Amino acid sequence: MTWLDLPADTLFGITNLPYGVYSHGSEAPRCGVRIGDHVLDLAAALAPDPAAEAFAAPTLNAFMAQGRDRWSAVRARLVELLTDEAHRAAVEPHLRPLAEVRPHLPFEVGDYVDFYASEHHASNIGRMFRPNTDPLTPNWKHLPIGYHGRSGTVVPSGTPIVRPRGQRKAPDETFPTFGPSRRLDIEAEVGFVVGTPSALGEPVSIDAFPDHVFGVCLVNDWSSRDLQAWEYVPLGPFLGKSFATSVSPWIVPLEALEAARIAPPPRDHTLLPYLSDTDNWALDLSLEVRVNDQVVSRPPFSTMYWTPAQMLAHMTVNGASVRTGDLYASGTVSGPERDQRGCLMELSWGGREPLKLDDGSVRTFLEDGDEVTITAVAPGANGTRLGFGEVTGTVLPAR
Structure with a gap:
């Protein structure tokens, strides 16, 4: 269970956590993960992990190139951050209401x-x-x-x-x-x-x-x-x-x-x-x-x-x-x-x-x-x- 107040039938709960790219206000586009009707700023939420810098980019490509082990590790860390109440105070400021963000093409398309x-x-x-x-x-x-x-x-x-x-x-x-x-x-x-x-x-x-x-x-x-x-x-x-x-x-x-x-x-x-x-x-x-x-x-x-x-x-x-x-x-x-x-x-x-x-x-x-x-x-x-x-x-x- 997550510490966020989510409807029981949400399609974007802790078992999903899809990735995207968004901009908020005058901020440059950056990577986020959707949880309920919010988007989590990944670079900020995962700091001070040096590898979190990949999420400050306007595409998911740098993160995707890191491979399956890294994908699993980040997903496990996100589940921990969003389910353990001890992390709430540090993570909650980096949540953006979905209605306030602008989505972008989530990755730079190759072929x-x-x-x-x-x-x-x-x-x-x-x-x-x-x-x-x-x-x-x-x-x-x-x-x-x-x-x-x-x-x-x-x-x-x-x-x-x-x-x-x-x-x-x-x-x-x-x-x-x-x-x-x-x-x-x-x-x-x-x-x-x-x-x-x-x-x-x-x-x-x-x-x-x-x-x-x-x-x-x-x-x-x-x-x-x-x-x-x-x-x-x-x-x-x-x-x-x-x-x-x-x-x-x-x-x-x-x-x-x-x-x-x-x-x-x-x-x-x-x-x-x-x-x-x-x-x-x-x-x-x-x-x-x-x-x-x-x-x-x-x-x-x-x-x-x-x-x-x-x-x-x-x-x-x-x-x-x-x-x-x-x-x-x-x-x-x-x-x-x-x-x-x-x-x-x-x-x-x-x-x-x-x-x-x-x-x-x-x-x-x-x-x-x-x-x-x-x-x-x-x-x-x-x-x-x-x-x-x-x-x-x-x-x-x-x-």
Whole structure:
């Protein structure tokens, strides 16, 4: 139990302690940890530990690079500071009300990779675009499919999203036209942040996943379906994906998610050894997607075919290195039911089945002014539940 006065059902109790970067008043951005509706100034609270200087920085990168032993030691110290009444007088002055701080992008992004790990999502997309064939491509259940995204357009939650412009060609058009995207979409995803780097030429084995991944966040990989459809043959996503990817402000430590670990779904094929599951690194996260504050979907991350450990192993099996601050995401999270689909492309079935909102309006894809919010919860230690905050963004007209 913590000495803070927290509601019994808080999603940000002592079993969570997610990290972020914030600014308070005229102070420069610095690292903090969320506890209830407060943020703890880590550099001040952990002083005089010399290593605490890493938290006075405007990103979590310096701390994340220190590795798993340091992550565990800091977490243990924070639990001690926040549960032992003897530390209250020293720690309490360094708590900032959440309502008074401004969150920032929590880490400097290195590389960004986006996967395609949901069988339900991939199957739905296949049924829409390849109706008379197997919805999954022949390689899909043998390896986690992904693509390299644009790290420079990863933005913090709350950043407005300008509708992208580009080439698009409808099926009934002879030639492409140029203009604002007509099919702007969301993708509700879960992201994984690399802390400990790896050496070039040395793959990261599947069992080394917790040695390299620092924590988990929420991701909205905004997508222009019409730009994407025209450009992606033969190489894959480019301008239809690269204009913006939003991330939540809080990084839940991997160590906090031990109670959320579950077995992955049954496999249809024997996997190659480097992808063979040795630990249960599927995660029981429950996502919620709201458009203009109306819940439109509740995707379950527990149904994902590929685990984050398998994604990291595949991403590095060719010898590609990872760096501190690298972000990789799951791809759209979708479940087997209609109200579990994690993007509007699926929810409206390619625009053929418009989604009805409570205000009487309908959506096939996003309109200017729409606000999208993604949240998630997971089981925590001792029967608690953990929150991930939210990742949100409002669509602005094309410029």
